[in-house]
Amino acid sequence: MKLIRTFLKGGVFAPDNTRSARDVATWNAMIPARSVVPLLQHEGSPARCVVERGDRVDEGALIGSAQGYQSARVHAPIPGVVSELTRLTLPDGRESEAVVIELDGEFQQLGRVVEPRDWRGLNNERIQEQIFDAGVVGLGGAGVPSHVKYSAPRSTALQCLILNGCEPEPYLSNDYRLLRERPEHVVEALEILVRLLAPKRTVIALGGHTRSAASGVRRAVSAARARIQVHRFAGKYPQGDDHVLVRSVTKRAVRGASPVSEAGSMVVNVATAIAVYEAVVFGKPVVERVVTVVGGAITRPGNLKVRIGASIGDLIEECEGFREPPHKLVVGGPMRGSTVTDLSQPVTKLTTGVLALTEAEVQAVPETACIRCGRCVRACPMGLEPVRLHQLIAQRRDRAVTEAGLFDCTECGCCSFICPAGITLAEDLKRAKSRLRAEESDGRGRS
Amino acid sequence: MAVGDRNAPSYSGDTSHTWDISRLILSGSPQIHDALSTAKVHWYLILAALPAAVWGFAQFGVPAFVVVATGVAAAVLTEALLPSRRGSPADGNSVAIGLFMSLMFPPGAPWYLVAASAVFAVGVVKWAFGGLGHAVLNPAIAGRVLAQVLHPEAMSRYALPAGLGGGELEGGSSVIMALRGGSTGGDPLQRLAELGYPRSGLDEAVTEWLNTYLLTPVGVQLPGGYIDPFIGLAPGGIGEVSAVLLLIASAALIGRRVIAWQVPLSVFVGFAATIAIWGAVPLGGAVLGGDVLFHTMHGGLLFLMFFCATDNTSAPATGAGMFVYGLLGGCLAAILQLFGLYPEQLAAALLIVTFFVPLIDYVTKPTRFGFSRRTGQPLLYKARS
Numbered sequence: 001m002k003l004i005r006t007f008l009k010g011g012v013f014a015p016d017n018t019r020s021a022r023d024v025a026t027w028n029a030m031i032p033a034r035s036v037v038p039l040l041q042h043e044g045s046p047a048r049c050v051v052e053r054g055d056r057v058d059e060g061a062l063i064g065s066a067q068g069y070q071s072a073r074v075h076a077p078i079p080g081v082v083s084e085l086t087r088l089t090l091p092d093g094r095e096s097e098a099v100v101i102e103l104d105g106e107f108q109q110l111g112r113v114v115e116p117r118d119w120r121g122l123n124n125e126r127i128q129e130q131i132f133d134a135g136v137v138g139l140g141g142a143g144v145p146s147h148v149k150y151s152a153p154r155s156t157a158l159q160c161l162i163l164n165g166c167e168p169e170p171y172l173s174n175d176y177r178l179l180r181e182r183p184e185h186v187v188e189a190l191e192i193l194v195r196l197l198a199p200k201r202t203v204i205a206l207g208g209h210t211r212s213a214a215s216g217v218r219r220a221v222s223a224a225r226a227r228i229q230v231h232r233f234a235g236k237y238p239q240g241d242d243h244v245l246v247r248s249v250t251k252r253a254v255r256g257a258s259p260v261s262e263a264g265s266m267v268v269n270v271a272t273a274i275a276v277y278e279a280v281v282f283g284k285p286v287v288e289r290v291v292t293v294v295g296g297a298i299t300r301p302g303n304l305k306v307r308i309g310a311s312i313g314d315l316i317e318e319c320e321g322f323r324e325p326p327h328k329l330v331v332g333g334p335m336r337g338s339t340v341t342d343l344s345q346p347v348t349k350l351t352t353g354v355l356a357l358t359e360a361e362v363q364a365v366p367e368t369a370c371i372r373c374g375r376c377v378r379a380c381p382m383g384l385e386p387v388r389l390h391q392l393i394a395q396r397r398d399r400a401v402t403e404a405g406l407f408d409c410t411e412c413g414c415c416s417f418i419c420p421a422g423i424t425l426a427e428d429l430k431r432a433k434s435r436l437r438a439e440e441s442d443g444r445g446r447s
Numbered sequence: 448m449a450v451g452d453r454n455a456p457s458y459s460g461d462t463s464h465t466w467d468i469s470r471l472i473l474s475g476s477p478q479i480h481d482a483l484s485t486a487k488v489h490w491y492l493i494l495a496a497l498p499a500a501v502w503g504f505a506q507f508g509v510p511a512f513v514v515v516a517t518g519v520a521a522a523v524l525t526e527a528l529l530p531s532r533r534g535s536p537a538d539g540n541s542v543a544i545g546l547f548m549s550l551m552f553p554p555g556a557p558w559y560l561v562a563a564s565a566v567f568a569v570g571v572v573k574w575a576f577g578g579l580g581h582a583v584l585n586p587a588i589a590g591r592v593l594a595q596v597l598h599p600e601a602m603s604r605y606a607l608p609a610g611l612g613g614g615e616l617e618g619g620s621s622v623i624m625a626l627r628g629g630s631t632g633g634d635p636l637q638r639l640a641e642l643g644y645p646r647s648g649l650d651e652a653v654t655e656w657l658n659t660y661l662l663t664p665v666g667v668q669l670p671g672g673y674i675d676p677f678i679g680l681a682p683g684g685i686g687e688v689s690a691v692l693l694l695i696a697s698a699a700l701i702g703r704r705v706i707a708w709q710v711p712l713s714v715f716v717g718f719a720a721t722i723a724i725w726g727a728v729p730l731g732g733a734v735l736g737g738d739v740l741f742h743t744m745h746g747g748l749l750f751l752m753f754f755c756a757t758d759n760t761s762a763p764a765t766g767a768g769m770f771v772y773g774l775l776g777g778c779l780a781a782i783l784q785l786f787g788l789y790p791e792q793l794a795a796a797l798l799i800v801t802f803f804v805p806l807i808d809y810v811t812k813p814t815r816f817g818f819s820r821r822t823g824q825p826l827l828y829k830a831r832s
Contacts, residue, residue, distance in 0.1 A: 009816060012481065156828075170479070243816065255817030255825045263828050297466075299459055313456055321457035325466035328478055335477040341468060343456065357478060365484035369533035371540075371580040373488075374764025378707075383815040385764070405815055413477030420485045420759075421580075427475030 004211070006234035007244050010381035012414045014170040014237050014335070017361070021294040021301040022173035022209060026181060028305045029318050031110075033103045035078050035309030036346040037063065038088065040096035042137040043144050044070030049097060055082045059107050060285050063099050066132070072145040073135035075285040077307040080104040091331040091338040091345060098346070101309070109284065119280045124196055127280055134279030135286050135349075140168060140175075140269030141332060143350045146276065150196055152261070159264035160250050161199035163190055163273060165217070166207030166233060166240035169333030172353045174290040175270040177303045179206070179213035182274060183220035189273035191226055192280050197266065202228045203249050208235025237335065238412040242267045244381050256382045256408035271352075286349055293319045297326035297356035306347050312354045313343030326356035335413040367422040376415035376425055382408045386415035386425045393432045398439075406433060483704065485579075488759065489539030491705045493546055495696035496754055500550055502692055503685035506608035507554035511685045517558045518549025521565035529570060534579025541569050547754050548587040550686025551747060551794060552594065553605050560598050564590035584801050585761040587754075591794045603789050605682040611645045611675070616682055621790035622745045626730060633732015635741045636672040650674040676744035684791060687747040697753035706757035709769035714752040717777025719743070722785070729785050746784050751793050752777075761801045768804075768811035776800040 040046035047064025051057060057076040064074030076099075084100035119127065132147040163186065165179050179186060186204075194202055204221070206214050211232050221228045231249060233239050239248065242260045245267060247253045252263035260267060268276075271289060278284040287308055294301040299320035306315060312331065316322070330337040331345060333353055347354075376386040384405045392401040409429050416426040458466050504512045522545025523536045534540055545565050552561060568590030573582040595602045605621040607614050616625070622639065629638040653674045662669055675681055679689025687693075700706045719739045726737020743749065756762065756776055763772050779796035787795075814820045 009813070014479070014481070247816070252828055253817040253826060254828075255815065258817070258825070297460075316456040321459060322466055323458075324460045325458075326471065328472050328474065330478050332476075334479040337476060337478060339471070339473045339478065341471045341473060343468070355478070362472075362478065363480045363482035365480055365482065366486075368485040368538060369579045369581075371485055371488070371759045372764075373759035374762075377764040377813060378766060380813070381816060383813040383818070385813065387764075408815060408817070411476070417477050417479065418481050418483070420483050420488050422480070422484065424475055426477060430475070 004232055004234050005248060006236050007239060007248050007381065009383055010379050010414060011236045011238060011244075012379050012417050013235070014417065016209060016235065017171045017294070021292055021303055022176050024302040026174075026177045026290055026303040026305055029307070029310060029315060031078060031103065032307055032310035032314055034083075035076075035080075035101045035103070035307060036086075036088070036098050036311070036344070037074060037077060037101065037309040038090060038096040038098045038346060038348055039064040039074055040090070040094060041074060041143065041308070041349040042072040043142065044068065044072070044148075046096060047071060047074045049085065049099060051082050051099060053082055053085055056080075056105065057082060057101060058105070059109055060287055066145070070145055070148050072137045072147075073133065073285070074099075075135055075287050076101055077287040077309050078103050079107060088346075090348070091340050093338070114282050114284075116281045117283070119192055120195075122280075127192060127196055130280045130283065131276055134275065134284060136272065136275045136279050137286070137349055138269055139271035139275055139286075139289060139349055139352075140164065141336065141350050141352050142269075146272060149266070150193070154261065156264050158197050158199040158266060159201070160246070160266075161190070161193060161197060161202045162245060162249055162265060162267045163202075163204045164240055164242075164245055164267045164269050165210050165213070166205055166245060167209055167235055167237075168240040168269075168352065169335045169337075170237065171294050171355055172292045172333045173209065173294070174292045174303050174352060176210045176213060178270050178274055178290060179210055179217060183213070183216045184223065185277045186217070186270060186273050187220040187224045187226055187228065188281070189277035190228060190268075191224065192276060193268065193273070194226075199266070202226075204228055204230045205233060205245055205249060206230065207233035207239040211235075237414065238381060238410075241381070241410055241412060243410060256405075256410045289347070289349060289351070291315060291347060291351055292353040293355075294353065295326070295330075295356040296358035296361045297322045297324045299323040308348060309346045311344045311346055312340070312351075315347065315354055316343070316356060322356060324358050327359040327362050328355075328357045330355040330357060335417065336411060365420065365422040368420075370421050370423060373420060375418045375420065379414040379418050381412060381414065382410060384408060386429065389429055389432075390423065390425050393428060398436060401432065402436065406436070409433065485540075486538045488705055489543045491700065491703060492543050492754065493539060495700050495705075496546060496550060496686060498696060499679075499686040499689050499692045499750070500546070502679050502689045503550065503554070506610060506679065506688065507606055507685060508609065508613075511554040513558055514552050514554065514556050514561050515546065515549045515685060517561045518552070518565045519545035521545060521562040522548070522569045525566050525569040526574065529574050532574055532578035533581065538579065540579055541573070544568050544573065544586045544590070547686075548590040550750065551587070551591045551684045551755075551791075553602060553791070554685050555604055555606055556594070556601055557598070560594050560601060563597070564594040567593050580760055582760050584798060585755055585758045587758075588794045588798050588801070592792075592798050595789065595792055595795070599789055602791070605790070607645070607682050608680050608688065610647055610680040616644075621682055623784060623790040630731035633727025633730045633736045633738075635730060635738050636670055638730055639672065646672055647675055647680050649678070650680070673740055673744070681745060683745065684747050684750065687750040687791075690744045690749055693749045693753060700753070706753065707762075707766070707769060709766050710757045710762055710773050711752040713770045713773025714748075714756050714777040714780070715743070717774035718748055718752075718781045719777070721778045721781035725781070725785055742781070742784055747791050747793055748780060748784075751780070751797060755794065756797055761804060763804055763807045763811065765808075765811050765813050768807045771807050771811060772800055772804060775803065
C-alpha cells in the first residue's frame with residue numbers, strides 16, 4: 001500500500017458531492033435540433049467565421065478558422081443549415097460571435113465505423129497539424145489552444161509530462177468517467193504526446209475520487225507497455241491545479257504568475273488527451289465533450305456526452321429536469337464556475353459541468369466584518385495573504401498589491417470558500433487583476 | 448440575447464415552492480461555502496463551553512451561576528447599548544467574551560467585579576478598538592486580568608467543589624498557592640495530602656481499578672489524586688475544573704475546524720516542557736522532576752489553551768506563527784503557575800504574549816509558493832539538458 005500524498009501549503013477539503021453522478025456510466029445526450037456555436041471557445045483571439053447565413057454545413061465542417069497566433073478552429077457539431085449569425089455573452093463574461101445551425105441532412109460520422117489510423121507512421125509536424133485541424137484546446141476549462149501549447153518554444157527539454165487525472169473541483173466527475181471508461185485511449189493519447197514532446201518522464205496523476213480509477217489506468221499502461229508512472233494524491237482541493245500538481249509530482253514550485261513550463265513541466269487534462277487521441281487517430285474535430293450535470297436540484301445526475309452548441313437547458317431536461325428549486329445555476333465547477341440565469345447558454349468546449357445547486361448546498365454565509373482569523377492565509381495554496389491583498393485593493397494601492405503577489409493568485413477560490421465573514425475575497429482579487437491588466441494595456445496603448 | 452429562449456426544464460419537485468428562473472442567484476466564484484460563518488464560529492465555541500459551565504454550576508452552586516450570568520449579561524448589554532460598530536450581539540462574539548471571561552473567575556467573585564470586567568472587555572478592549580475583529584488584545588483575557596488587578600484578594604479565593612464536600616480551602620487560597628513554600632521533594636500530591644486536602648472516593652476507586660487492570664501489566668502505578676481533577680472535582684475557576692469535559696468539547700471544536708489545533712498543541716508543549724524542567728523546584732525537588740499531569744489539570748491551563756488562546760482575532764494568522772505564539776504563551780504560563788504571586792493567573796501570560804503577535808505575524812509571514820524561503824526571490828529552474 002503506497003502512501004497517498006497531498007500538498008502541505010493551503011487548500012481546503014470541500015465536500016465530496018461527486019458520487020451521485022460519478023457512478024453512472026456516461027450516456028449520449030440527444031443530438032440538439034439547433035446548435036449555437038460560439039466562435040470564441042478558447043483562450044486567445046476568436047475564430048473567424050467562414051460560413052454565411054443560409055450555408056449548408058456537414059457534420060464536422062469547418063465554420064471558424066483560427067486567426068492570429070493563439071486561436072483555434074471551430075467546427076459544425078451537427079449537419080444542417082446556418083440559420084443565423086449572432087452574438088452572445090458567455091458565462092465567463094466574454095462576448096462572442098456565434099453560428100446557429102438548424103439540424104438538417106445526414107450525419108457523415110455519427111454511427112459509422114472509422115478505421116483507426118496508425119499514427120506511429122506520422123511525423124511530428126503531421127501530428128501537430130492534426131491537432132490544429134481538429135480545433136483541440138485545453139478542455140479542462142483553461143482553453144489554451146493545444147497546438148500552441150505543444151509547439152511553444154522551450155528553452156529546455158521537457159522534464160515531466162503530467163496527465164492531470166486529479167479531481168479538478170468538487171462535484172465534477174467527467175474526467176473520472178473518461179479514466180474509467182477509456183483508460184486505453186488516455187494512455188494512447190499520452191503515447192502520442194510523448195512522441196511529440198519527448199518528455200524525460202511521464203506521469204498520470206490521480207487524486208481524490210479519481211484514485212479509484214487507478215487499477216484500470218495501470219492495466220492500460222502495462223497493456224500498452226508504456227513508460228508511464230501512476231501517482232496518487234489525496235482529495236484536497238486544489239490538487240488538480242497546474243502549479244500545485246507540478247509541485248507535488250516534481251518538487252518544483254513555480255510562482256502562480258508564471259506558467260509551469262518554467263519548471264520544465266507540462267500538464268494535460270484528461271478530456272484534452274481524449275480529444276488529441278480522436279484528432280490524431282480518427283481525424284475527428286472537437287464537436288462533442290463530456291459534461292457533468294449534477295447538483296441537489298437535478299433529478300437524475302450524470303455525465304453526458306454532448307454536442308457543442310446544445311443548450312444547458314436541454315442537458316438539464318435530459319437529466320429529467322429539476323426535483324427541487326435551484327438556487328444557483330453554474331456553468332463549470334463550484335469553485336471556479338460562473339452563475340448563469342439563461343438556460344439557452346450553449347455548451348462550449350470549455351463547459352466542464354452544469355450544476356444546479358440548491359440553497360442548502362450553496363451554504364452561503366452572511367457577510368460580517370473580517371474577524372482576522374487568518375483562515376484565508378492558511379487556505380491559500382500560493383502562500384498569499386488574501387485578507388491583506390483585499391485591504392490593499394480597497395485602498396487602491398495598486399503597486400503594493402502587485403508586490404504582495406496579486407498576480408500569483410490562481411483564482412482557486414479557497415479563501416472565499418472558508419471565509420467565516422463571507423467576504424468575496426477571490427472574486428475581488430480576480431476583478432482587481434483584470435482591472436490592473438486593462439489599465440496596463442491602456443497605458444501601453446497611449447505611450 | 449439574440450438566441451431564442453427555451454422552455455424551462457421540467458420540474459418534478461414539491462409544488463408548494465415552484466421553481467422560477469427569476470429567483471436564480473448571480474454571484475462570483477466560488478459558488479459554494481463551507482458554511483462556517485462568523486456567528487457559527489462563536490456559537491459553536493459557546494456551545495462547547497456549556498458542559499464545563501454547567502459542571503461548574505453543579506459543583507459551586509448559585510454563586511457560580513450568578514458570576515457567569517452577570518458576566519454574559521454585562522457583556523451583551525454593553526455591546527447592545529453602545530452605538531453599533533462592527534458586529535452585533537447576534538454574532539455571538541460578545542456572549543463568548545462574557546462567558547469565557549466569567550468562566551475563568553472564582554465561583555465566589557463579587558458580581559460588581561464581574562460586571563465591571565465584562566464592561567471593560569467589551570466596551571473598551573473590543574468596541575473602542577473598532578469592534579468585531581479589531582480587538583488587539585483578547586477581550587476575555589483582558590477582562591480577567593483587569594479583575595485580578597482591581598481585586599486580587601477576591602480573585603484568589605477559591606472554593607472546594609460540592610463533590611469534595613464544598614466549603615473554602617484552608618487559607619482561602621487555591622491548590623496552586625498551596626504548593627508555595629512546601630518541601631515534599633517536588634511531589635505536589637504529597638504536599639496536598641500534608642495540607643489535608645480531601646480526595647473523593649471515586650478517585651480512589653478509579654485509581655485502584657486502573658492500577659489493577661490496566662497499568663500494573665505495563666509496570667506503571669498511578670498515584671491517587673489525578674482522577675478528581677480529571678473529572679472536575681477540584682477547586683478552580685468556574686469552567687476550568689473539569690479536564691474531561693474540556694477535552695471532549697475541544698476535540699469537537701478542532702474536528703469541526705472551529706479552532707486551529709496548532710494553538711492548543713503548542714501551548715501545551717511549551718507549558719509541559721517548562722513544567723517538566725522546573726515544576727519540582729518550588730517544592731524542593733530536582734530539576735527535570737516536574738509533574739506535568741498535575742499542573743495541566745490544576746490552575747486553568749486547559750480552558751485557557753482551548754478557549755482563549757485560540758481567539759480568532761488576537762492569535763497569529765499562520766500555522767508557524769501559532770506555534771511561536773503557543774510555545775511562548777505556554778512557557779510563560781508555566782512560569783506564572785510555578786512562581787507567580789497569585790494563583791490562576793495564566794491568563795496574564797497570554798495577555799503578554801498577545802503583545803508580540805504583530806511581531807510574530809511579521810516574522811512568520813507565509814513563504815509564497817514558488818519563492819525561495821531564504822532569499823525571498825522567485826525560484827528559477829535552470830535549463831538542464
